[in-house]
Amino acid sequence: MAASAHTSQMRSLNVEELEYQRAATGELVGQAVFSALLVLLFFQLGVILFKVLEPLIRSAPGVLGSGLKVEETLTRAIASALTLLAPFAAYGACGARLRGLAAFDRRRALRVALLAGAVVYAITAMGQWVFQVGPFAEKPSLEMSFEQTADGVLITGIVAGGTADKAGLKVGDLIIAIGRAPTDLAGLKEKIALSAFESKIGLRIARDGEEELVPVEVVPVVEIGLAPLVGGLLLALFIAVAAVVWPGGLTPYVLMILIMVPLLIGYLWLVVASFSYRTEGLLPVNAAGEFGGFTLGNWEFLTRAGTSSNPSIWTITLNTLVIASLMMVLVLLVSSMAGYALSRMNFPGRRSFLSLTLILHGFPAVTLLIAIFFVLRNVGKVPIVGDYFGFNTRGGIALVMVAFELPLGVWLMKGFFDNIPWDMERSALIDGASRWRTFWQILLPQIRPGILALGIFAFISGWGAYLIPQTYSIGTKTATLAVFISQRTSETAPTNWNELAAIGLYQMLPVFIIFVFAQEYLLNIYAGGTKGSS
Amino acid sequence: MRIMLENLTKRFGTVVGVDDITLAVEDGEFVAFLGPSGCGKTTTLLMVAGIYKPTAGIIRFGERVVNQVPPKDRNIGMVFQSYALYPHMTVFGNMSYPLKLKKVSKEEQMLRVQEVADKMGIGDLLDRRPGQLSGGQQQRVALGRALVKQPDVLLFDEPLSNLDARLRLSMRGEIKHLQKELGITAIYVTHDQVEALTMADRIAVMNRGRLEAFDAPDDLYDRPKTLFIAGFVGNPPMNFLEVEVCQENGAFYAVNQGLRAQVPPERGEPAARRGGRVILGVRPEDVTLADAGEVRGSVFLVEPLGRDDLLDVHLDAANRLNVLADPAAHIRAGDTVTLSLNMQRAQFFDPQTEQSLLWR
Numbered sequence: 001m002a003a004s005a006h007t008s009q010m011r012s013l014n015v016e017e018l019e020y021q022r023a024a025t026g027e028l029v030g031q032a033v034f035s036a037l038l039v040l041l042f043f044q045l046g047v048i049l050f051k052v053l054e055p056l057i058r059s060a061p062g063v064l065g066s067g068l069k070v071e072e073t074l075t076r077a078i079a080s081a082l083t084l085l086a087p088f089a090a091y092g093a094c095g096a097r098l099r100g101l102a103a104f105d106r107r108r109a110l111r112v113a114l115l116a117g118a119v120v121y122a123i124t125a126m127g128q129w130v131f132q133v134g135p136f137a138e139k140p141s142l143e144m145s146f147e148q149t150a151d152g153v154l155i156t157g158i159v160a161g162g163t164a165d166k167a168g169l170k171v172g173d174l175i176i177a178i179g180r181a182p183t184d185l186a187g188l189k190e191k192i193a194l195s196a197f198e199s200k201i202g203l204r205i206a207r208d209g210e211e212e213l214v215p216v217e218v219v220p221v222v223e224i225g226l227a228p229l230v231g232g233l234l235l236a237l238f239i240a241v242a243a244v245v246w247p248g249g250l251t252p253y254v255l256m257i258l259i260m261v262p263l264l265i266g267y268l269w270l271v272v273a274s275f276s277y278r279t280e281g282l283l284p285v286n287a288a289g290e291f292g293g294f295t296l297g298n299w300e301f302l303t304r305a306g307t308s309s310n311p312s313i314w315t316i317t318l319n320t321l322v323i324a325s326l327m328m329v330l331v332l333l334v335s336s337m338a339g340y341a342l343s344r345m346n347f348p349g350r351r352s353f354l355s356l357t358l359i360l361h362g363f364p365a366v367t368l369l370i371a372i373f374f375v376l377r378n379v380g381k382v383p384i385v386g387d388y389f390g391f392n393t394r395g396g397i398a399l400v401m402v403a404f405e406l407p408l409g410v411w412l413m414k415g416f417f418d419n420i421p422w423d424m425e426r427s428a429l430i431d432g433a434s435r436w437r438t439f440w441q442i443l444l445p446q447i448r449p450g451i452l453a454l455g456i457f458a459f460i461s462g463w464g465a466y467l468i469p470q471t472y473s474i475g476t477k478t479a480t481l482a483v484f485i486s487q488r489t490s491e492t493a494p495t496n497w498n499e500l501a502a503i504g505l506y507q508m509l510p511v512f513i514i515f516v517f518a519q520e521y522l523l524n525i526y527a528g529g530t531k532g533s534s
Numbered sequence: 535m536r537i538m539l540e541n542l543t544k545r546f547g548t549v550v551g552v553d554d555i556t557l558a559v560e561d562g563e564f565v566a567f568l569g570p571s572g573c574g575k576t577t578t579l580l581m582v583a584g585i586y587k588p589t590a591g592i593i594r595f596g597e598r599v600v601n602q603v604p605p606k607d608r609n610i611g612m613v614f615q616s617y618a619l620y621p622h623m624t625v626f627g628n629m630s631y632p633l634k635l636k637k638v639s640k641e642e643q644m645l646r647v648q649e650v651a652d653k654m655g656i657g658d659l660l661d662r663r664p665g666q667l668s669g670g671q672q673q674r675v676a677l678g679r680a681l682v683k684q685p686d687v688l689l690f691d692e693p694l695s696n697l698d699a700r701l702r703l704s705m706r707g708e709i710k711h712l713q714k715e716l717g718i719t720a721i722y723v724t725h726d727q728v729e730a731l732t733m734a735d736r737i738a739v740m741n742r743g744r745l746e747a748f749d750a751p752d753d754l755y756d757r758p759k760t761l762f763i764a765g766f767v768g769n770p771p772m773n774f775l776e777v778e779v780c781q782e783n784g785a786f787y788a789v790n791q792g793l794r795a796q797v798p799p800e801r802g803e804p805a806a807r808r809g810g811r812v813i814l815g816v817r818p819e820d821v822t823l824a825d826a827g828e829v830r831g832s833v834f835l836v837e838p839l840g841r842d843d844l845l846d847v848h849l850d851a852a853n854r855l856n857v858l859a860d861p862a863a864h865i866r867a868g869d870t871v872t873l874s875l876n877m878q879r880a881q882f883f884d885p886q887t888e889q890s891l892l893w894r
């Protein structure tokens with residue numbers, strides 16, 4: 001009794017391994033193939049879904065209106081992408097199914113993966129043959145063979161009764177041009193591959209010293225070469241094996257990098273463009289279109305002296321800095337105190353105030369622009385205050401943006417204060433601190449990460465703000481960097497995009513620096529001195 | 535400092551937190567507030583500290599009414615369950631904070647903090663931050679911070695709940711020792727009766743906002759005045775059985791379906807005078823296994839406690855007894871046992887008023 005209990009416990013320790021050991025190779029292959037087939041089925045369902053979706057979208061033009069074309073091609077593109085990717089996903093799934101076995105017996109897992117990969121390939125190849133897709137798809141062809149010679153493309157073989165034969169081409173003819181455009185072997189092959197079925201290609205051929213234009217019809221032909229089949233098989237085996245040995249921890253990183261690449265390319269372009277006259281894609285080029293053409297000329301705006309109608313970049317920068325800093329200070333001040341009150345005090349209307357702030361947070365700023373304009377204009381009539389916080393002043397612009405930022409800030413600060421235990425505050429009160437001192441000396445230091453985060457948030461949103469400064473500043477007196485950039489793009493004069501890239505980079509620089517230095521604070525969660533809380 | 539609470543009441547909206555409590559803590563006395571969670575003991579403590587304002591009633595420190603005095607002017611020290619150390623300050627910063635607010639000179643701050651820290655055994659940790667300390671060390675810092683300003687009153691709000699069992703035991707002794715040595719009046723809130731029984735000079739048992747009893751630990755244990763106290767104080771808790779007490783030939787007997795036990799006259803007489811069914815209370819340690827016992831029952835559950843086995847004995851469908859038995863007896867669940875009750879220590883309660891029939 002006791003002995004058998006003992007052994008059963010030992011066996012249960014590696015029951016998984018034992019199961020794998022006991023399983024026949026055929027069984028394991030079967031499992032892997034089965035998961036591959038599941039994936040194939042899943043992809044096919046996706047294809048069917050999008051194929052069904054397409055006519056539905058097309059049949060409802062009234063709903064979608066003129067945007068129809070985009071969706072139509074999108075569904076079709078997704079369907080063909082799914083068709084294309086299905087076999088690869090299947091090979092991968094087949095390998096991934098064997099990762100459990102690989103943990104115990106790597107070599108056996110690889111052997112099984114090779115077998116299963118071959119089986120899955122055979123199945124997909126059969127499917128492709130039945131549906132005439134992949135390597136079995138019909139390709140445009142002229143039903144003849146040819147090779148490059150010094151004089152032109154020499155026809156070396158013609159399929160009897162084929163389209164070339166019908167058109168009257170003969171072995172030994174020399175193709176020199178398509179229509180009037182001279183061609184070589186590569187050009188001809190490309191032309192054929194890109195032609196639609198039943199279209200005609202006019203081949204200019206030289207026969208017995210005479211040139212002749214022969215129109216040949218392009219026909220669909222299934223050409224099964226050995227190379228694509230063997231290549232496909234090798235690819236299948238490779239993917240299956242790779243899925244077995246692939247370190248799983250890397251997958252999220254690969255996905256992340258793939259997603260990040262388009263973003264990084266954008267930034268890369270910004271940097272490259274700002275230092276060159278012209279860019280071709282990501283390459284800086286000179287006037288002749290060759291690599292080169294570096295210049296610092298785009299950065300000339302830094303040294304340009306300002307005029308009354310066209311202030312220098314330094315005035316603009318100062319404007320932006322003043323607005324962003326004012327915004328940071330005001331947002332921090334108001335939301336930390338309001339957040340404290342909302343977190344700690346109970347007063348009538350507290351709940352409705354909280355929900356109201358939340359609604360305000362979701363309120364689109366654009367709809368308030370005109371109303372705020374009138375408010376600011378009236379503020380401008382107040383003596384002294386109006387000079388600093390009225391319409392077309394930096395203070396006024398900052399004030400409006402502070403108001404839009406506050407709901408978020410108040411809620412954020414309230415959340416941070418909620419996390420500080422009451423005992424901390426009581427302890428300070430008993431230690432002899434006033435409530436005000438408790439707030440400044442005990443509570444605020446503990447939400448330092450929150451303060452920093454909100455402060456940086458407010459500063460950056462003030463630094464990059466466009467809508468409010470653009471609306472409430474006239475001309476360039478109070479223009480911020482974002483407004484400055486938009487003023488440099490004109491609908492009537494050509495825009496110097498490279499200079500814009502430089503100004504954009506200049507605007508981005510402080511934000512970048514702040515992030516480099518502040519991310520430590522933003523990520524660091526403050527180690528608490530309380531136990532049992534949070 | 536003598537502390538008087540007179541008809542102290544605290545209401546939060548319609549919820550009554552503390553209901554008409556009157557008690558006096560003598561100068562230098564160590565008083566524990568004991569009760570289940572939500573009984574109002576912490577609320578009472580926070581009123582003494584000045585964090586909460588009483589809804590009604592008076593708090594006196596000595597002769598002075600302190601109802602409206604803010605916490606910082608009451609000269610109290612408090613230790614919290616969560617320690618409530620300031621995480622952004624060093625240990626020295628934490629401990630000197632009350633002194634700094636009292637505008638004590640830098641030199642004296644150093645001197646006094648060092649002195650208290652040495653006494654607490656944390657003299658070499660002054661440069662650390664609370665996050666770098668163990669739970670026991672944080673607890674000492676919290677205690678040191680409360681002591682450094684030389685308070686008139688020390689308040690403890692379940693200070694040991696977050697410590698492990700061993701540390702709790704040693705801190706219990708240390709706190710008690712310090713309090714006696716310094717002679718500071720102390721109020722100690724806890725839900726752990728062992729803490730209250732071992733540390734306090736007197737224990738105020740609270741239940742649902744009311745003061746159930748205010749007595750020395752021995753009195754609470756041996757002479758419980760209410761059914762609640764009898765059931766709450768003592769672990770494992772007291773057994774209760776419904777019995778009738780009758781007099782036969784000058785002797786008193788507690789009688790129930792399966793029970794007939796003789797009761798000494800000084801306990802039997804008041805119970806018999808009440809008449810009808812009363813509640814008999816017997817502590818598990820007063821029930822013994824005996825061949826010639828008065829009660830038979832079957833053992834439902836055996837919980838080994840180490841020194842003893844705790845037996846859950848079912849007498850019949852409704853009545854059960856917790857019994858402490860010697861592990862050497864090797865009792866197993868399902869056994870039938872005969873039990874003898876030590877009626878010298880039996881308690882009797884009125885089932886309606888839940889008051890003791892023996893003690894008032």
